[in-house]
Amino acid sequence: xxxxxxxxxxxxxxxxxxxxxxxxxxxxxxxxxxxxxxxxxxxxxxxxxxxxxxxxxxxxxxxxxxxxxxxxxxxxxxxxxxxxxxxxxxxxxxxxxxxxxxxxxxxxxxxxxxxxxxxxxxxxxxxxxxxxxxxxxxxxxxxxxxxxxxxxxxxxxxxxxxxxxxxxxxxxxxxxxxxxxxxxxxxxxxxxxxxxxxxxxxxxxxxxxxxxxxxxxxxxxxxxxxxxxxxxxxxxxxxxxxxxxxxxxxxxxxxxxxxxxxxxxxxxxxxxxxxxxxxxxxxxxxxxxxxxxxxxxx
Amino acid sequence: xxxxxxxxxxxxxxxxxxxxxxxxxxxxxxxxxxxxxxxxxxxxxxxxxxxxxxxxxxxxxxxxxxxxxxxxxxxxxxxxxxxxxxxxxxxxxxxxxxxxxxxxxxxxxxxxxxxxxxxxxxxxxxxxxxxxxxxxxxxxxxxxxxxxxxxxxxxxxxxxxxxxxxxxxxxxxxxxxxxxxxxxxxxxxxxxxxxxxxxxxxxxxxxxxxxxxxxx
Numbered sequence: 001x002x003x004x005x006x007x008x009x010x011x012x013x014x015x016x017x018x019x020x021x022x023x024x025x026x027x028x029x030x031x032x033x034x035x036x037x038x039x040x041x042x043x044x045x046x047x048x049x050x051x052x053x054x055x056x057x058x059x060x061x062x063x064x065x066x067x068x069x070x071x072x073x074x075x076x077x078x079x080x081x082x083x084x085x086x087x088x089x090x091x092x093x094x095x096x097x098x099x100x101x102x103x104x105x106x107x108x109x110x111x112x113x114x115x116x117x118x119x120x121x122x123x124x125x126x127x128x129x130x131x132x133x134x135x136x137x138x139x140x141x142x143x144x145x146x147x148x149x150x151x152x153x154x155x156x157x158x159x160x161x162x163x164x165x166x167x168x169x170x171x172x173x174x175x176x177x178x179x180x181x182x183x184x185x186x187x188x189x190x191x192x193x194x195x196x197x198x199x200x201x202x203x204x205x206x207x208x209x210x211x212x213x214x215x216x217x218x219x220x221x222x223x224x225x226x227x228x229x230x231x232x233x234x235x236x237x238x239x240x241x242x243x244x245x246x247x248x249x250x251x252x253x254x255x256x257x258x259x260x261x262x263x264x265x266x267x268x269x270x271x272x273x274x275x276x277x278x279x280x281x282x283x284x285x286x287x288x289x290x291x292x293x294x295x296x297x298x
Numbered sequence: 299x300x301x302x303x304x305x306x307x308x309x310x311x312x313x314x315x316x317x318x319x320x321x322x323x324x325x326x327x328x329x330x331x332x333x334x335x336x337x338x339x340x341x342x343x344x345x346x347x348x349x350x351x352x353x354x355x356x357x358x359x360x361x362x363x364x365x366x367x368x369x370x371x372x373x374x375x376x377x378x379x380x381x382x383x384x385x386x387x388x389x390x391x392x393x394x395x396x397x398x399x400x401x402x403x404x405x406x407x408x409x410x411x412x413x414x415x416x417x418x419x420x421x422x423x424x425x426x427x428x429x430x431x432x433x434x435x436x437x438x439x440x441x442x443x444x445x446x447x448x449x450x451x452x453x454x455x456x457x458x459x460x461x462x463x464x465x466x467x468x469x470x471x472x473x474x475x476x477x478x479x480x481x482x483x484x485x486x487x488x489x490x491x492x493x494x495x496x497x498x499x500x501x502x503x504x505x506x507x508x509x510x511x512x513x514x
Contacts, residue, residue, distance in 0.1 A: 087435070088401060088435070088436065090401070092402075092403055092404070093404070093493075094403075094404065094407075094494075095404055095493040095494045095495065096404055096473055096474070096475070096492065096493030096494065097401070097402040097403055097404050097405070097473065097474055098472055098473045099401070099436065099472040099473070101472075125434070125435065127434070127435065185446060185450065186400045186406070186433075186434065186443075186446055186447060186450055187400060187434040189433075189434075189442075189443075189446065253403065254403065254407075255403045255404055255406070255407035255494075256407050256410070262403075
């Protein structure tokens with residue numbers, strides 16, 4: 001019996017030894033692997049063969065802007081002013097991304113000391129926290145206080161359904177009956193995370209953006225692409241005058257910049273305050289879920 | 299790592315079962331820090347910079363994910379040594395080791411283009427070996443993360459998970475991506491590119507492939 005066990009053990013050992021050999025079983029497979037279709041740029045998508053990929057935006061890619069960045073410092077706080085790490089703080093250019101060290105006290109002090117292409121400081125993970133960004137300039141950057149805000153819980157996310165409206169945090173998207181929704185399945189890995197969530201940015205966060213927005217919201221799942229673009233309606237919390245003209249801006253997080261420059265704001269549409277003054281209406285729609293800002297044009 | 303654990307279990311089982319009559323297990327199989335042995339692999343001059351030899355490391359992933367769809371049963375043990383080709387018999391002319399993380403926008407953008415490069419340059423002997431080391435929350439990449447990544451980008455080259463951050467030996471895991479070009483004849487580092495420097499890197503790769511083809 002002992003001998004039998006021994007023989008089995010030896011066989012297993014030899015088998016596993018062969019299995020773990022560093023010699024590739026079919027080395028040429030690696031070369032034969034070429035010829036597959038090019039992958040989809042960007043993080044949206046799915047392995048599902050029935051997956052429909054929405055067309056990308058045609059915003060021209062911004063010119064390379066490499067700058068030497070020194071130290072980036074700041075203080076990350078939540079909507080109550082309490083320190084937070086916001087889940088993730090990064091100093092990223094279009095060419096490289098650096099995870100910043102943020103202490104439990106919310107203090108950001110990241111020595112970059114390298115050249116980055118069009119860098120921005122991104123804060124908030126887009127999962128628990130609103131994802132936002134501010135530009136980073138050459139040299140040292142003292143960004144001051146960066147306020148983010150907690151997104152609604154995943155459980156409160158509203159399911160996207162073609163032909164229906166979906167609402168969260170005072171923001172309503174109305175999907176076309178033929179709408180396709182492409183969620184970033186790498187970041188939002190299961191359906192429980194893929195519902196629509198929105199939150200208004202508090203005044204401090206609004207001021208930090210330095211964009212003269214009368215209102216701004218963080219939407220999630222970040223970089224969700226919906227086609228055709230859903231119409232957008234927002235509660236008029238800012239109490240803008242009925243009939244006032246509006247402009248809609250989105251914040252770019254995609255290095256490929258299909259809709260907006262990386263780490264910067266891009267106007268994507270116009271709208272107006274409804275006649276009854278209850279909502280801000282953008283009938284041309286919102287092509288991409290990200291942070292959005294609204295300017296009043298009078 | 300599942301396969302590594304399995305190997306250790308089998309080694310332990312075999313060792314205890316065979317007793318004094320056990321076959322002599324090659325030393326490198328027992329002592330390799332990565333869990334994979336490669337007797338023929340270079341054993342010296344390891345280092346992290348250009349001109350140094352990359353130390354052999356072993357991962358779990360997929361050798362040809364476009365041919366064998368990612369699934370638990372099709373996961374393989376893949377080592378740098380698989381692409382060590384001192385005599386040119388494997389057809390590997392250049393090895394490009396790439397790191398990526400889900401949180402890294404530049405990596406996401408870069409992987410949108412890598413399959414096209416592999417398609418164009420694979421026939422000339424380029425092998426891209428992609429390593430995914432962290433997910434969106436900065437947690438170590440799981441094999442499920444790897445499966446999603448491959449499905450998203452339709453990767454057509456070897457892709458592995460690197461939850462142990464083996465590639466951090468060559469560049470901080472706090473910054474990504476890293477592209478490291480390795481000579482498969484010697485496993486020496488030819489170039490290191492921290493960040494997506496495609497405008498510099500791809501012309502170099504193309505010229506190096508052409509030069510090696512002409513020399514051959």
